[in-house]
Amino acid sequence: MKKTNVLFGLTALALVLMGVWQMVRTDQIIRAATAPPKPVLAVTMPVPPESLKGLDGKDYTIGGARDKPMLLNFWASWCGPCHEEVPALKAVYERYGSQFDLYAVNVSKGDRMKDVKSFVSQYGVKFPVLLDSTGGAANDYRILFVPTSFLIDKEGRLVEIIHVLPPEELEMKIRKLVEGGGEA
Known part of the structure; x- marks a missing residue:
């Protein structure tokens, strides 16, 4: 029983x-x-609008029409390929920076602020560094790994998604982007 x-x-x-x-x-x-459905992220489609705080304390908006095309780079201080990529990003920014915007979006949710600041200082980054502290931008842009970059035209439409490229290939894509030649 x-x-x-x-x-x-x-x-x-x-x-x-x-x-x-x-x-x-x-x-x-x-x-x-x-x-609510996530915005579509496809070539020729508008990129998701985001407002992010910069490391400099300013507010930055990504998405939507703007004066210049943009390279939006998602990165993290602990990412080895991000360390390899930053010299090429700096070089294209120094050469074409007046013709396009380059925003480096740190996936801050998985990074430490002291490491972010150290990375920026170590490489002498002069372009705006934005902080995705909630992970919302990385989620909206469907970031699976870093670095991932998005080439965006002046109308705020996605031109191409790229990952680490040899410096000369990155420069070629940026040159096409600033010339308004469609696919970079």
């Missing part, structure tokens, strides 16, 4: 736990289905 009660109690507990799990899972599915 005692074994039967224990077995019955364990079965009842398992059924209750399965019911709770099913309710939680159903709630997650309903929330996902009713959440």
Whole structure:
């Protein structure tokens, strides 16, 4: 009789736990289905608008029409390829900086501020460094790994998504972007 009660109690507990799990899972599915859709991120489509605070304390807006095309670079201080890429970014900025905007978006949610500042100082970064402290911009731009860069035209449309490139290839893409030649 005692074994039967224990077995019955364990079965009842398992059924209750399965019911709770099913309710939680159903709630997650309903929330996902009713959440507003993420903006489309495809070549020729407008990029998601974001407003981010810069390391310099200023507010910056990405997305939408602007005076110049833009290279939007997502990076982190702990990222080895980001260290490799920054000299090429600096070089194109020094050469074409008056013709395009270069914003370096630090995925601050997974980085430490002292490391961000050290990285910027170590490489003498002169272009604006924006802080994605909530991870919202990285999420909207669907960042899976860093570095990832977005070439954006003056109308705020995505031209191309790029990753670390040899300096001469990056310069070629930036030159095409500033000349307004469509795909970089």
